[in-house]
Amino acid sequence: MNSPWTGKAVHPREDRRFVTGRGQYLPNVSFPKMLHAAILRSIHPHARIVSIDVTEAQKFPGVACVLTGEQATQMSRPLRSLIPLPVEVPYYCLAYEKARYVGEPVAAVAATNRYVAEDALEKIRVEYEPLPAAVDPEASMKPGAPLLFEPLGSNLLWHDCFNYGEVDEVFRQAAHVVRERFLIQRYSSTPLETFGCIAAYDPSRPYLTLWTNDQRPGQAMPIIAHSLGLAHTQIRFINSDIGGGFGNKRKPPYLVLAAVLSKLSGRPVQFIEDRRENLMALVHACNGAMDLEVAVSEDGQLLGLKVRDIADEGANVLNPTVHSLLKLGNITNCYTIRAVQFDGYSVMTNKCPSGANRGIGKPFMCFALERMVDEVARRLGKDRIELRRQNLVSPESMPHTSPTGSFIDSGNFPETLNKLVALIGYDSFQQEQAKARTEGRWLGLGLALAVEPSTSNQSSYILTTKKRTASGAAEAAMVRVESDGSVQVVLGDVGSGQGHQTAAAQIVADELGVDFERVHVSPYFDSLVSPWLYTTGNYSNKFSGTDVGAIQGAARKVREKIITLAAHLLSLPPQELELADGAARSKKEPHNRKTLEELAHVAYRDLLALPPDMEPALEGRFYYRPAIANLPDEQRRVRNQLFVSNAGHAAVVEVDIETGKISILKYAIVHDCGTVLNPVIVEGLVHGATAHGIGAALYEEFVYDEQGQLLTTTFVDYLKPTAVEVPDFKTDHLESPSPFTPLGMKGVGEGGAIPAPAALVNAVENALEPLGVRFSDLPLTPERVWQAIRLARTK
């Protein structure tokens, strides 16, 4: 088959709507008589709710209804945790009896507009009895810590110790054992559009219609259906354009809350977070601590790891342990390390619930590993590039299974490193650095390598849940040639800015032999129309791993039918036909053809012209499931994500040792996501993810004080990098196609977020090498850098 569209640098077609201001984001969706919700939130990290008086709020002009936690317990069931808890805990859409973090929803108002709703919040009187808060995760695990949920008897949600390979043996034999402690802060990708939803409840059926930017419909559906006591057939779930997701936009409690308010008021209710609510209460990546020990042979071979990892989940009882699992699965990064002990803890504190955030857990994995590799090089007096090269999984040994069971399907890690070294100018840097030092300038070069796995295998959760509630990976798509011959595509995963409408059209155009412009891809998900399953949604970089297979599978079903129909009409054997130029035609005599329009006319209107046994219409639905997904084996090894891209990042930085300010002078990225379907889209995702990594490394942190108060609730305190801070990127790439995906593609979109923090901190330490400054935590704010320099100088 000739492939004129896949691989082509097609400019994303969705861009035109967005540059003209025609995005159909959730806040732009509106209905007659729609109410607006506002939420009263806890001002305390931890407090007993003694009483709530809503009398005045209910009487406030324009208010339709007011909801408290107590009413929520009567109108909904607790949100079901995705991990088994010893007892059911009262986790509702509003706090009930206790508030457990600053910003937790305590009461809600639905009113004619948001101004009135917010006025009414001020009329609600809440009497709190403040309680001591659990803030530090390690203290929170200990007996005697203030408990978030008393019936659980502990804040420790999960603890397990995994041993893979001969850990003790390897550590006994090691010539060196290096120990370090690494910390990571709370941060979040903060999509520019905040979370939102509109619920319209019709009591006469009863039926709930939900419009939302929740990016994981397949998982949200069963949670909200259970909480509201509705069958899936009684819920219609719709996504319109999503203004960025990065994992953050998943919040079943808000969907339930809007539904209950709609039920109470009898009107559609819209809830849209403001930015302060978004920063306080949507989702934070886990902060945490990792004690890492590495066993190294005399000649620098990395033999084994011992990891003690603590993930601070905040008040997340809904879907904890995700960060822990992804660290566990990828803990050997791109190295041939053969033995691993992983002692993992997932612990609750009185902070914002944790949740998915670009790269989930892997930025911390990479931060710890790649900092450690630099440290080992220093201790052994080896070159950091050579040490890496010596330990990389070789292309000859692909596919490679790591001790934890992760499956690296393809890649050429040494070549990624070679290209990176060339792109950043590693060989000439030492001279440059030496010269700069004579001028009193402190330059440093740092680098980091990372695996970038994609497509979550649901089976991996069995490691923490010990229950088989789901397994494997999949996505769905529908392709339909309409009766005029134009082609319609409907996706389970509509994306949130990754150009899915363009990429899907490229694939379908090739499969059906039609022009790209003839293929329309719906930007919207609608559970009544779109094919979907539990794994449906926009997460885990899974477009290449599952979505492509679904799109291709659906197109091929239609293709097969087109050929059968055309063969019948042209009286030719099917194998003599091909699809090209918008028609099915004879390979030998291309003029002997039927256009899609002619075929569709038969398929939808001239039904008696169809072969007698053929179902009318040209439509195909396909649910694609990658064959390589597995279940955990007896040693608890599992392929936690299925297809592994990789990246190398290198940065040259300058540190102003008087102020602690860091400037990025040069930034190089080499990545390998297999076959590139659309280079324009891929390049954009690589840049964007890297900016997230830079933010995490240098600027972003949700700061809680010792009492559990959140101090960073605006974009004035929670700093995102702007066009001034993010440098121009030098990029290069490799294409190591995956033998296990339909087009050889692998995930792209998280890669930049994973190695950037390690590369930057390694660069800063390299700059400050003469002072012996070491950093174990993030972000490297000027204050933190300046303090470290001062400390080093006074030693």
Added chain:
Amino acid sequence: MEPTVSPPGPLKLSLRVNGVSYVGEVEPRKTLADFLREDLGFTGVNLGCEHGVCGACSILLDGAVVRSCILLAVQADGSEIATIEGLAQSERLHPVQQAFLEHHALQCGFCTPGMVMAAIDLLTRVRSPTEPQIREALSGNLCMCTGYTNIVRAVRAAAEETATSPKHE
């Protein structure tokens, strides 16, 4: 008992948006962004932070870029406003919009209207901006998707385009 203060009634307002005049009333506390979105239907004015930092709601007010989320609608009385919706002339995009398309200077698109307005403001003031000038001018607009690289490229290209074809407004 708390003292009851009755809110002041609506105020008269007249302004021009994208060349069309509007005369009406608005609650004094209503923000310009909400007024443009809810009363006039210019939903291309996106709200990203509502505290004047992210720049998604940027519009041109009497030719200068402002954040419509931290202005009150009544403050715009008598002014001339341009939003993203008014830039294209039928099918023909503004050179900055065109450059954003050609350089894929967006992903989710939520920052794009504000970013385009900030870029237009820059190019009105500085004919051939340097890269640092472009970055500085866009530093009041957050983009969470692109890492800014393609946005900077687009603005540079638009500057070159407008410098060579001075007739386009």
